[in-house]
Amino acid sequence: MSPPVNLNCPACGGTLPAPMGSRKMSCRYCDKPLYYKADDFIPRFAIPARMKAEDVRRETEDLFRAPLVKEGLKESAVLLSRRIRFVPLYMVSGKRGGVMETGRERIIYKEVHDLPENAGPGNLSSYRRKKTEIVREEDSRVVLGDYRYVYEAAKIQEAELAQDRLRESALKNLPKMKPVVLHELAVEGEVIAPDIPIDRIVEKGVKSAKKDQDTLEILEMDVSIIYYPVEELLFKLKNNYFSVTYDLVEGGFLWGRLPCQRKKIVMLSFLLAGMLGFFFGKFLGFVLGTFSMSKIDVTGVIYAGSIFFMFASLVFGGGLNAAYLLFRTPYVVKVSPKGPSIEKIGETPETPLTPFLKGILSLISTVFEGALENRRR
């Protein structure tokens, strides 16, 4: 059982709740300045938002015009809500020091007599050579200084790719951070609670600070939580809802999903399948022309017709099938700090063309095997 603690104001005796932001606070009864000295206290800071509503609007319009995003989204989508959220990050900082054994490699030159086996009596100096050798010498480096690492504090499913960006941006903006009181922050937006155990973060921090060197000692370690402001924009398009999350410190979108441009994908699939069919048909024409068609290629007409047939089958079979699949498979535009990209969010459906394609492929493989068999004979 933990020892009893006293949470009374030393000036007026009023019972106070433990602070949630900074150790320095005022008594809510007598207004005297107080310092909260509990060891397990975690200071909380927030990085102030820098981006304005105008920046968010402009960048959202740009995002809606991105090539992969559904056409006319800007006109047809309805903005339902804007919500500021505070993403928590752990900051582990302090002082470390020690003597790091580094070792040092040095090149030395040695004089050797490189005598050939059949060397006769004579002047040995003509066989003298300089040989280089690398030697490792003891060396050390004295380390004494501060360390500071930022880690994610809450698992946010969609934010996976954005966590690195948030950490980098938080480190860059640390000088601007301000101590915050949680209930005041909660007035501004939703404060996401950390759900990653702090012990795991301390362990990570110690490992990073010690750089895997037992000789480095942690002289001081503090853990604090930094709240990073983002803004979630929720849109409605017909009966579908989608949202994107904007970085209010550095600008740009962090995560989210948008409806994708299907027409262009289908057209692209036609083009790709057509090209693939053309080259594959060419290849088959070459193979079959060499090994089996040579006997019936009397006028050249049959040869050209065969190629045309294969080409057409692949274009219409493969192309239509690919277009159908792309049309029916649920795709969205995934928004991440790297930009928008296509993401599949459901299973690929069955296609009516599949048996036909399978037949063609099986025919091709039979012909191909036959050709190889002929060659083997």
Add this chain to the structure above:
Amino acid sequence: MSGERLFISLVCPECGAELKGGAPARVFLCMACAKAFVMDRFPESMRLIVLKPTIAPQAKIFHVPFFKIDGRFRFSAPDEHKVRAWSNMNPLRVIYYPAFPNLRNLYSEDLTFRYAMGLDGVETDDERKDISFVDGTRAPGNFDTIARLVWLAHLDRVADVTGAEAEFTVSGVDYCLVPFERAEDGLKELMLGLTLKGFAELAPNE
């Protein structure tokens, strides 16, 4: 009510004046008694020293906190050549160790070395009225280890310290406020006239 008191009144236990420090501070100051309180070890205190600038300021002065560590350093090593080389070095005087987050490792910007080699015979400002200062947000307890490592880093510049035995006995630690001003491309400290690039965030907001 019994139990460990988790709230401490931010008033000087000697004169009753309000202790000065911002929200992130770990060290609070009583200007009247010239004392600095590391709150983790309250009511223990250390002497507060405010240095007078040796260089005329061009802008508004603010003060940056350092732990001023006095003491004696002893070393030995099995290699006599190294011991002789180290003995010929200029000894470090007082160690000024930053009480603020200091992530710079460049020697040219390492004030601890510069002050240990060059800060001598400084005058103190005993009035300490209305001075602006940066909060002390670092409060390490092991000043002997810190001072020993500063010395070893000093010796390492002449000969590798592998195998050296070293010990620093602390005789006193003061909390020292050093005058700075904003410069065009960073901060300028007003004791040796060094300009520190990239430390601008350290300056208190106007």
